Amino acid sequence: MLEISKWKFFIVLSVCILGIYFLVPNFYNKTEVTGLPDYISKKQVNLGLDLQGGSHLLLEVDTRAVLKERSEYLVDELRSILRKNKIKYTNLGSKVKGAIVTITDQNKLQEALIIVRKGVENGIIVNSDKNKLTLSFSDQYIIDTNNQTVEQSIEVVRKRVDESGTKEPTIQKQGEDRIIVQLPGIKDPERVKSLIGRTAKLNFHLLDPTTVELAEQRGKLPPGTFKVQNADPTAYEKQFVVKKRVLLTGDRLVNAAATVDAQSGKYVVAFEFDRKGAKKFAKVTTENTYQRLAILLDDKVISAPQIREPITGGSGNISGNFSPETANDLAVLLRAGSLPAPIKVLEERTVGPSLGEDSIKAGKKALKIGFVLVIIFMMIRYRLFGMIADLAIILNIVLLVSLLSLIEATLTMPGIAGIVLTIGMAVDANVLVFERIKEELKSGRSIMNSIDLGYKFAVKTILDANFTTLIAALLLFNYGSGPIKGFAVTLSIGIVTSMFTALVLTKLLVTIWIVKFKPNKIFL
Amino acid sequence: MYFNFNFYKYRKIAFVFSFLLMILSIFLFFKKNLNLGIDFKGGVMVEAKFLSEPSLLELRNNVSSFIDGNIEIQEFGEPTTVLFRIEKNSDEENEQKMIVAKLKDSLPENVDYRRVEFVGPKVGKELQIMGLKAILYSLIAMFIYIWFRFSGWQFGLGAVFALFHDVFSTLGFFALTQIEFNLASIAAILTIAGYSINDTVVVFDRIRENLVKTEIPFSELLNKSINQTLSRTIMTSLTTLLALLALFIFGGEVIKGFVSAMMWGVLVGTYSSIFIASPLIILFGFVREKKS
Numbered sequence: 001m002l003e004i005s006k007w008k009f010f011i012v013l014s015v016c017i018l019g020i021y022f023l024v025p026n027f028y029n030k031t032e033v034t035g036l037p038d039y040i041s042k043k044q045v046n047l048g049l050d051l052q053g054g055s056h057l058l059l060e061v062d063t064r065a066v067l068k069e070r071s072e073y074l075v076d077e078l079r080s081i082l083r084k085n086k087i088k089y090t091n092l093g094s095k096v097k098g099a100i101v102t103i104t105d106q107n108k109l110q111e112a113l114i115i116v117r118k119g120v121e122n123g124i125i126v127n128s129d130k131n132k133l134t135l136s137f138s139d140q141y142i143i144d145t146n147n148q149t150v151e152q153s154i155e156v157v158r159k160r161v162d163e164s165g166t167k168e169p170t171i172q173k174q175g176e177d178r179i180i181v182q183l184p185g186i187k188d189p190e191r192v193k194s195l196i197g198r199t200a201k202l203n204f205h206l207l208d209p210t211t212v213e214l215a216e217q218r219g220k221l222p223p224g225t226f227k228v229q230n231a232d233p234t235a236y237e238k239q240f241v242v243k244k245r246v247l248l249t250g251d252r253l254v255n256a257a258a259t260v261d262a263q264s265g266k267y268v269v270a271f272e273f274d275r276k277g278a279k280k281f282a283k284v285t286t287e288n289t290y291q292r293l294a295i296l297l298d299d300k301v302i303s304a305p306q307i308r309e310p311i312t313g314g315s316g317n318i319s320g321n322f323s324p325e326t327a328n329d330l331a332v333l334l335r336a337g338s339l340p341a342p343i344k345v346l347e348e349r350t351v352g353p354s355l356g357e358d359s360i361k362a363g364k365k366a367l368k369i370g371f372v373l374v375i376i377f378m379m380i381r382y383r384l385f386g387m388i389a390d391l392a393i394i395l396n397i398v399l400l401v402s403l404l405s406l407i408e409a410t411l412t413m414p415g416i417a418g419i420v421l422t423i424g425m426a427v428d429a430n431v432l433v434f435e436r437i438k439e440e441l442k443s444g445r446s447i448m449n450s451i452d453l454g455y456k457f458a459v460k461t462i463l464d465a466n467f468t469t470l471i472a473a474l475l476l477f478n479y480g481s482g483p484i485k486g487f488a489v490t491l492s493i494g495i496v497t498s499m500f501t502a503l504v505l506t507k508l509l510v511t512i513w514i515v516k517f518k519p520n521k522i523f524l
Numbered sequence: 525m526y527f528n529f530n531f532y533k534y535r536k537i538a539f540v541f542s543f544l545l546m547i548l549s550i551f552l553f554f555k556k557n558l559n560l561g562i563d564f565k566g567g568v569m570v571e572a573k574f575l576s577e578p579s580l581l582e583l584r585n586n587v588s589s590f591i592d593g594n595i596e597i598q599e600f601g602e603p604t605t606v607l608f609r610i611e612k613n614s615d616e617e618n619e620q621k622m623i624v625a626k627l628k629d630s631l632p633e634n635v636d637y638r639r640v641e642f643v644g645p646k647v648g649k650e651l652q653i654m655g656l657k658a659i660l661y662s663l664i665a666m667f668i669y670i671w672f673r674f675s676g677w678q679f680g681l682g683a684v685f686a687l688f689h690d691v692f693s694t695l696g697f698f699a700l701t702q703i704e705f706n707l708a709s710i711a712a713i714l715t716i717a718g719y720s721i722n723d724t725v726v727v728f729d730r731i732r733e734n735l736v737k738t739e740i741p742f743s744e745l746l747n748k749s750i751n752q753t754l755s756r757t758i759m760t761s762l763t764t765l766l767a768l769l770a771l772f773i774f775g776g777e778v779i780k781g782f783v784s785a786m787m788w789g790v791l792v793g794t795y796s797s798i799f800i801a802s803p804l805i806i807l808f809g810f811v812r813e814k815k816s
Contacts, residue, residue: 050778058647189640345621346644355571355638355778362776370770374763381759414708417771417779421715421786424767428760432726435756461729464673468725469718471665476714479658481651484711491715 004511012508015500016395022402045404047184048412049349050483051363053356054184057193058347061153061177063146065341067097067137070145074099074120074135081119087112098124098136106131146177152340154179159336160195178346189350191329199298199342200333202250204284207292207304208241215241231300232321240301242294247284252277256334258327261317267327268317271334278314286310297330363416370420371397378427382434383523388509389430392501396426399497400490412486422494428465429502433458438524447522451514455507462503466495527751531798532743532806538799542689549696556699561706562641564655566648567594567611568623571639572631577603590626601777605638620644655710662714663687666721674728678810683724686801690720690793697788703781712782716789719764723797727753731802735812742812746802754798761794 025033025044033042049056071094078099082089088104089112103109109128116133117126123141127134137145154171157179161169170182186192208225215221221241228242255272273281285293285307295303295318303320322330375393378386400419404411437454445453470492477488513519562569583606584597593612600607610623620642628637643651666687671680694716698705730749738745765787772783 347647348640348642350637350640352636352638352640354573354636358638359776359778362774366771366773366775369774370767373766373770377763377766413776413779414711414782417775417782420767420771420775421764424764425719425760427763428722428756431756431759431763435753435759438755439752457733461726464729465722465725468666468669468721469715471669472662472714472718475658475662475665476711479654479661480711481654481707484707487708487711 004508004515008504008508012505015399019395019398019402022405023398026401026405041405043405043408045401046408046410047356047360048410048415048483048486049182049184049356050351050413051356051360051411052185053351053353054182054186055189055193055348055350057181057183057196057345058174059157059179059181059196060344060346061150061179062342062344063149063177066145066149067142068094070137071095071098074124077120078116078135081116082112085112085115087115095134095136097142098134100135101133103131103133109133149340150177150179153343156336156339157181157196157343160332161192163332163336164192164195166192179343185353187353191325193345193348195329195332197343197345198333199339200250200336201296201298201338202253202334203246203296204248204281205246205294205296206243206288207294208243209291210241212239212241228294228296229300231297231302235321237304240294240304242296242301248273248277248280250334250338252280253334253337256331258322258324258331259317261319264319266319267322267324268319269322269327269330269334270315270317272315275314278312281314281316282310282312285312297333302330359413363413367416367420367423371423374423374427378430384513385430385434385510385522385524388506388513389427389434389502391509392430392498392506393423393426395505396494396497396501397423399501400494403493403497404490409489410486411490412483414483415486415490418487418490418494422491422498425469426494426498426501429458429462429498430506432462432465433502433506434524441522441524447519448514451510455503459503462499466499470495527754529751529754530747531750532747532803534799535803535807538803542796542800545693545696546689549693549699552696552699553692556702558695558698558705559702561704562609562611562643562648563706564648564652565611566620566643566645567609568620568627569610569639569641570608570624570627570637571600571605572608573605573636573638574632575604575634578606580606586630587627590630591623593623605777651707655707658710659691659713659717662717663691666717670721670725673725674732676805676810678805678808679728679731681808682801682804683721683728685804686724686796687717687720689796689800690716690789693792694785694789697785701784703784706781708779708782709785712785712789715786716793719790720793720796723757723760723793724801726756727797727802731805742810743806745812746806750798750802757794757798761790764790 022041022043025036025041028036030044033044036042075092075094078101079092082101087108089101090104091100091102093100103112109131112133113126113128116135120126120135123138123144125136125138127136150173154173158169158171161171161181161183166183166186168184170180172180174180181196183189183192208222210222210225212227215227221227224244225241226244228240230238230240252273253271254274257270258267259270260266261268289307289310292304292306294301295305303318305319318330371393375390378389378393380386382389397419400422433454436458437450440450440453441447473488473492473495477485477492480488580597580599584595587597587608587610588595591610591612593610596607596609596611598607599605608627610627612620612623624640624642667680667684670683671677674680674683691713694713698709703709727750730753731746734745734749738748740748768783768787768790772780772787775783
């Protein structure tokens, strides 16, 4: 029988109040909301990048590069172990994930095996095969190394993005070797992107006094040197002959900043080494006064100054042909440190602020008009019951948005489409009930009886029918990316709230109306 | 509104119509192909808004002079906005970044870049697989659900046929209209699948209920059930279409393709639940058990 149960009334009322409570923060912008009193929820629906503008980047870390580096390092290590123990060897070299060496004296093989095993890191498997020693990284070692590489890359990317002044970036690991970077609302995505992608390996070498022209005349480079391009292609000196030995690396830097050089009035990047680095820098500059230093960034010379006097304070300037921006970018890169491995951009989606604004406007307009159309349509078709269903639609939107705020979901353009679609589909549950009541009335039952039965019969169908849409929405959530996930979220929440509003809220309202007014005729 | 149409009578016309629709869809799918977006093919997409209406022909000549590869240039929503789609089958991700840079260099300074997207070939392939998986798994999940929910395999198969009918004809719709097929299209197809089954389930539920309640012949019972739920079917389709119409007209250019596919899906889903799913139950040889 139809009756107004007190607890049901209470539940509906509290759900409505909670819905409004969590809806309210969305009427304020981000800064206003933090100023609200403590008792008001601060949780808001986030706008997706397609609505507020911004860049989405999918990066891939080239983890193989690090393994290659480690292999080369292993060769050096192996060489020094064998030399120290006076074991003769030939054919020392690196392989894809490890190193290989031939021991000249077959009798020393066993000894070499034991010494090398002791000498190298854990996780490197050392085996002997005839007169050869093979060193290979264990699977666990490779996994750990790759994880470390990706984690370090994320750290560096995060520092760089933070330093570039981007507000509220999201930087996450995805899969094994990928990083997702989301940069909301930035004006110049190109600059941030170029900051992220640079490896930024800073190395200090000595310049060889031999000029490139001279080397070309002789037909060969002096031993222990290599040819390096100038980072500035417009400069007078296009190439340099640089000594291979690395004197110092950027890892030793503790600070870097763009400033204006007092003497030349040009932009320079001032840097500062840590204690160890400062000591080394002092030694290098003392031993090589009047020689030229070569400062290499990602294997290109950015500056080649002459050492005029020993620098003992541990700080110096990099002068180059810098603009304020490029000087600042270099300082940012140096402060954040270098990436352990090269990074590749696999996917990029940038939405300009103007499209974002237009999309919000268009979405709001479509939402309003779709809402009004459906509301009017229901009112014309079902009169009073239509109005009750309309109340349900309104509460449905309130609950949907408040639940989205509660989980701090991201609203995207397809997400807005999902809300509009939900308005259209939310009436379905009500329509099912109303049509059923109508049928029961037609078959001669009393009003009370018809309404009671109408709800009873419709519930099963409603649950059944909505379940399949829910399956589709959940799979979309699982497989979709970005904006599509937003659609899946609003659609699935919309389905759940529409069932609640139709089966609980409208039922309560209809019941109250019947019990209070005891109509002897209803229009459906 | 009370209805008393003899839907069952028109089943043969409907079957022929749907059969032709399927053939046409498959033909279109293979002959005209889907207009795959960069999501799946990889490539570069740039939406640029000019201060004054640019000449598309000039742009095309200009762009093709320094980029080789498949270039598509079209007006997008309004005359001053142009959508560039450049497809380049290259495994080198950097090359695509270069394309974006070159394109930007060739356009006037005051152009407003509303969207710049590029998808590398690797990701394109991954998204293809992801989209196929999403569709396949959801079809399987719905299939299993219907199977368990309705005793009598004829019901399950009827619903699944209707579902495939709707999904295939939507693919045909994409091929015919050449609306860009992208990630959002996958979402549209899954939503249509959900909607199609939703509609079918409502009719089937009524058939099941009537099976218990009445003793009339099955074909008559089928008609009665469809007619009883027809009001609801029409109402829900109309409200959903109304909401979609608002989105189509006012929702902006970006989601127009997505919305039009959904509208098609709602129409065809409504049709199939009435004319295909239910009559198929009889065609598959469902016989009601005689009450003793």
